[in-house]
Amino acid sequence: MRPRIVIGAIVIAVCQWMMVAQSVRAATYTDVEALYLTGKIDEAKEAAAAEVERGVWNRRWSELLIKCQLSSGEYAEALETYQAALKRYPTSLPLRTLGIEVARYNGLPDQVATEKAFIHRYLETGQLRYATADTLVAAGRFFSNNGIDARIILKSFYDRVLESDSGNLDAILATAELAIDKGDFKVAAESIAKAKRLEIQDARLETLLAIALGPTDSKAATIALATALELNPNYAPALTLKAEKEIDRELYDQAGKTIEHLLRLNPKDEKAFALKAVIAHVEGDYDREKELRQKALRHYGDNPEVDHLIGRKLSDKYRFKEGAEYQRRSLTFDADYVPATFQLAQDLLRLGDDEIGWQLADEVNRQDPYNVVAYNLMTLKDRTDGFETLAASSARQVSRDFSEPGEILIRMDPHERQVYGTAAAEILNEAKQALCEKYDLQLKRPVIVEIFPKQSDFAIRTFGLPGGEGFLGVCFGHVITANSPASGGDRPSNWKSVLWHEFCHVVTLTKTKNRMPRWLSEGISVYEEVRRDPRWGQSMTARYREMILGDDYTPIAKLSSAFLAPPSAEHLQFAYYESSLVVEFIIDNYGTDALNAILDTLGEGIPINIALAKHTDPMERLEVAFRAFARQRAEGFGPGLAFDRPEFKEGTPQEEIDLWASENPANYWARMRMARNEMSSRNYEAAANHLNYLVDHDAATGERGGVLELLAECRRELHQAGEEKVILERYLNESADALPALRRRMELAAKDDEWGTVFSAGEQALEVQPFAAGIHRELIRAATEVGEPKRAIDSLIALKELDPIDAAGLDYQLAVAFESQGEIEQAKRAVVDALLEAPRYRDALSLLNQLALPKVDRPDHQSNSQASQSNASQSDASEPEEGVAGDAMPEDAEKPDAEKADAVKPDTMPQSNTEEVVGEAKKAEGKSVVEDDADERAENETETEDPK
Template sequence: MNAFRFLVDIRLDDQLHEAVALGDRSQPPHRDCHRKQCVTVTTLCLAVACVLIATLGSPAIASAASYDDAVQQFRNGEYAVAAETAAFEVDRGVWSERWPRLLIQCQMTQGQHAAALQTYQEALKRYPTSIALRYMGLDVLRFNGLQDEVGQAEADLFSQMQRAFAGYITRDNLIAAGRFLTGRGEDAREVLEQFYDRVKERDPDYLDAYLATAELAIRKGDFQVAADTLQQALRLEEETPELHQLLAKALESSDGQAAAEQIAIALRINPHHLPSLQWLAERAIDRERYDEAKDIVNQMLQINLHEPSAWSLLAVIAHLDGEYEVEKLMRAAALSTWEQNPNVDHLIGKKLSEKYRFAEGAEYQNLALSADPLHIAASFQLAQDMLRLGEEEIGWEIADEVAKADPYNVVAYNLMTLRDRTSKFTVLKQDGIQVRMDAKEAKLYGDAVLELLSDAKRVLCEKYDVMPDKPILVEIFPHQNDFAIRTFGLPGGAGYLGVCFGRVITANSPASQGERPSNWKSVLWHEFCHVVTLEKTNNRMPRWLSEGISVYEERQRNPSWGEKMTPQYRSMLLSDDLTPVSDLSAAFLSPPSAIALQFAYYESSLVIEFLIEQHGHDALLAVLDDLAAGIPINDALTRHTGSLQRLDSQFDAYAKERANQFGALADWSRDTLPENGDLATWKGWTRAKPTNYWGLRELAKSAIEGGQWEQALIPLSRMQQLGVLTGERGGPLEWLARAHRELGHGRQEIRAIQDNLAQSSDALPALRRWINIGQSEEQWENVLDASQQALAIQPLLPEFHLASATAAEKLDRHDLAVEALSALLALDPVDPAALHFRLANAYDEQNESFPAKHHALMALELAPRYRDAHRLLWKLHHGVSDEDPATANQAGVEEPDAVRVPAIEEEETL
């Protein structure tokens, strides 16, 4: 019988000694003990369940009010005041281990490690049975450089846990024991259920049980459980910054704005809360606001001059600034109090990897693992770094080891599960590019993917004077969650179409994007441009520059690709939403809305246009070369474009000029716009303001919603004259085409469709309509062009392959016909025999007799009485033209009718 299931029903107080004895002699080991101690968490949990007695709800000691006040002082950041209070109580000999523990906490927070060691050693003499005190003492020893004594201290702690669980144990000791066992890598679920959950069951108002549970969930990557637990803890209404800081960590991967709000609350409670200040400093680094990050770090060091995370972040900033000697000094300072602290190198490496410095990040994770080979977080970060560097064999091996060592690590589990699914992907190779994609999708458009990427490599590598010296891996996922797990480690990431890590690209396939997918060609061109620029700069470039070049190169490749000017972007360029060039990367992190993020892409591309127009493409290349040499972006821009202040000012004027050029004759004011209005209201309003864009748009929208197409044409035609019709989804150009269609205006509809396609890379409904028009009018060039554009958006639907095949056959473009017909065969067609016959004809037209015979035979295998296939096979076999029967007769060859076919009615094919 499982020990934990058995514990559910025992009476904890009456059967205490019997249950402990049973647990000691009857339960098998949980796992092989990997440290010196051989007693496992299972045995300890058995005893824990037996001794959670009434002490959890015991009366407070006489000095509780004073102690609670001191704790609140500590929570509010009044560390010196709380330490003075605690020291007074310790000195006067109050019998409560909580006072020396509070004093140690104050001293360690302020970096007074020697004083904390003295307090700990004296307290241990008085309270040798305290698990919480001994657990706290482990860090005291470490930060005093007494690493050799830590092993014995851990052994003593474990022994004391065994003795304590056979008798009296308090809730704080129980939580400390759970944290200790978690740090040792013991079973997370058992720690949760048998330590933290049981404390909460006995005392639902004990905050530390919730905090410990959340810490454990965050450690395992289960942020939803952490957030739910902390939301429960909020109902306790305790003023503690730890709760809000942990909630921020739980929320930041899914809701950055909510996470920032929680940090603000934590710092309102305690302006000196070190973990919250560290969170702010890290976010400032993410936004490339390094001076701001340094200011925050300085605040941390004023609280604790020896704070390792503060010095670690300074090392990160020094590295990003190219000050490598300073980086070494900062790292040394971070390790000055605990030389083997693995968290220092893990933090430095993690932040560098977040800046796409995966090689440097991996080096730091290896340093962390040399200090602590069992550091799970460092191992998993190293696995991620290797995978993003394209070192897949090593990366998957390490990830597998982490998953086995830490079975409750959600991120590792997700990644290994994904590996099993992607092992079935088809692998395509060409020009040093390796593409992995779903087998069925590979048949449909895998060759087109390879062709596009090879072209991108040729064009962009030449333009930016760089050539990757290692293979480039591209993975295309048919399920959005798989893409997110491969890219971010967790499901989610909605809105991302592709991500490039350097030589590794991950992308969502059209199958994961619903009815209106984005143009996959545009996405892959964008991401491959990242490959080129990251390679050129050794991954040393700010995000705005990388994204700006990629969007700019999209438009250079195809004017319909990439972000373009819209009325909303015009308004944002002319408002405070325009971000200075020197601060552009911040616009990509935690944007307030989806449109704000899209605008950041557009603005960044506009900066690239500005730089090239004003300083030339060579100046841009020189900036990238400087970045590769380790020169910070601001210095590189100054060297080749002038001062940053001047650059910001010039770009501001350039952006506003571009905005004003768009719809220069239109009225863009919103001052007197009606808040709500019907068709009549908008008619009257636009009569007074006939060139106001917003009024005309609302009038057209109201008319369309009412099905009044003639009325809709009036404002839409006026907007067309003003040059403000744009091709966004569900936008005015789609309205205009629809209105002309409803009114039977064929030519005008075609013109609106063409205008829409010139501005939009993913206008699938417009392409579908253009194909239908072309087929009805037998304009096969238009059909072929439109169907090829449609396949760049949605290659998974038969209709576009069929249209392409028919148009290609009509135009004698038999190479394209073969591509389209082959794709149709992969889509489970209703009449595969007919497709094989058409393929045989297409190959025959290209004088490829072997595949032609193969497909003719396949058609006959599926439909043995298929007369046209018999005739084609006869012709292929005899090598004569069925258009010249006289030649065949002169050669003494029987005509096709002599082929042995049963004399019954010929089967029809669909």
């Protein structure tokens, strides 16, 4: 009986084996590849191994098996499979390119060189003329990794495939990869969009799309990454990108779980160990960081990507010094590794090491002319080379290479420097004095502040690519980049508050060696803005009240993540506000010394939660206490008002919303709704009643489109100037950038001869828009009215840069202002400028003659010139405003009377040394006095020519 049982068992086993073998044989390559692409690596590996073992003559089975083995960390097995396959398919280019990766992860540099040499010889034979699509794509990828012109790769390989097969996924993927490698994210996204239109679903496409959209559309990028992981939960590049994003958001526990997922798939994954090293560095565990880096390099010992990845992520955390050091390590493995070279260039530029940084960026641009980011940077450099450098301590121009420890060097467009450069120097110097003292910091190296007239230039300098429209300024430590107020549109932000905010970052980042979480850095800067000026920074609003008391509140431990991928711009602004509340809470309850101690502890490399616990309370208690503090602050806004509102669906009839509003008169949102409805119907009195109700309930803020701005508009429409002025004063005490309200306040004050108010409102307006010629004219007029020419100097200088109609008149007024302050040399230069514009300008000639006299013999010119100043300023003020660029004069416009100058005979002109001074000035312009006289005679002859 036993033999029969054995035989029966054998028969059953054989049948089962045959069934399995039959099922494996029945599986097509496409089916098994689908298993691999959806993350079923083990199943795909088993099926591919069976086909290779069966000896099927199809190299793709061997290639797929190698990919599965590499994905699982089976590097030795992959080498064995490759060597066996090479014997059967020695001329396969796709197999050979895969063999380079196999050799690298087995520590065989000689074999890597051999494979590369073979591929080069193969490609030189011209066999690509008859190559298959996968061979062409493999050749293109090989060339792209070896510094070949991107345009040639696209034309000769990828486009050639797509011309015959527009839906070839490998070619589409390769095109997108090449575009991303060159920083051309737009082309990458367009390439991926073509595949998606063909309804191709692939985790590789979605991951590339997430990378391409990352710099410009974080929300869409997040969706693409989530889609990739739905299609393939085990796709290593998608998991790596997810871990990177979690590290960026300081969600280190979540990042750790994602990294462990990677290591379960491949226990030898070098990127997983590299990212763990980043977390160890951030947490101050430097021995662990070193150990993890060694693990990352264990199998591919000279892999430049490991150190590049670690350094890039550290730079993303604003630790540029450490990041630069890792890029240097990367380049010791491969001196031609362009990503590390370019990242090092960017790190050095952000560290203020411009000379070497620009050299490296130029090197990348020459080596890789299709690197979009490098090209953008070098194009920008051509423009910024024309910037002038201003030392904040003296507000004077210095050379570009000027270096003084602790000095603030402001680099600006020469035109803009004349308009508001001095004011920028003053606010930055004040910030340095106040904040360095408060945070007990002595700056040991210069701080560079670059201000860009064009938003696109700011974005390229800051991010490498156009975009970043929501950013006003960025601080990297000792380097600040900022948008000029000229790029702010109709309602620019307060540029002084921006510079104060960013310089506060200089202080806190320097104090902590850039080792601080994003929320704390931003929170301190916003907090300090409000301390400098209550109008700056942020304050409680009805919407912030709603967010704090609702689901939008973010715990302290997760606040940094609120900055990375906010659902909306409003949520981003709320993250700034909530962070500032945390700082206020810490200072109010534990003191400024505690905050300073936290920063010192962070500088030692201690994680934020430990630093907070050491100097305040454990994180759990701190979270509870702050939540209560924030709720109390929110509930204190608008006492007696209701703030709940129904969630109206899209398409809800307006009548239904209006009915709800009318039935809830004690509700903030209902009152605002009714006020706006009345305003749209021009029922301003009724609207004002609704708005006054909110003012009476302490729910008025300085926000744009808020209660006070709307109420001021109502009073203006009702011609209630007195009430309007009261509301404007309150509004302007709470808003930092209410430019239209500031203009209106100046207008009302000028009508009532309230010149002190004109000065205060005008100076506040220039903090928002220094390029508004009309504001400068009003300030000049105010200075004239009160007889204080000194107060007009800055506006006169600025107005000269804004294409004035009467340049000579402005120069003359400037000379008078300087002379009144005893600044005779400046006065002489200004009056000579006036005479260069209008050589027969009688008042200017008279003033120049008097300036040449000894002081004791010099008459009081100020009183005699006030009428002239007043007339000139009023003449200017009557001209229409031409926007921030100033008043441009048409080419065929008639010159003002000052420039025509009263016709005076030469023999009646004051003599003294007037002609000598003017002559010297004209020589400097390349024209002699004789030549100028000849020009005037010719001009006179033309004027007196017989009309016939």
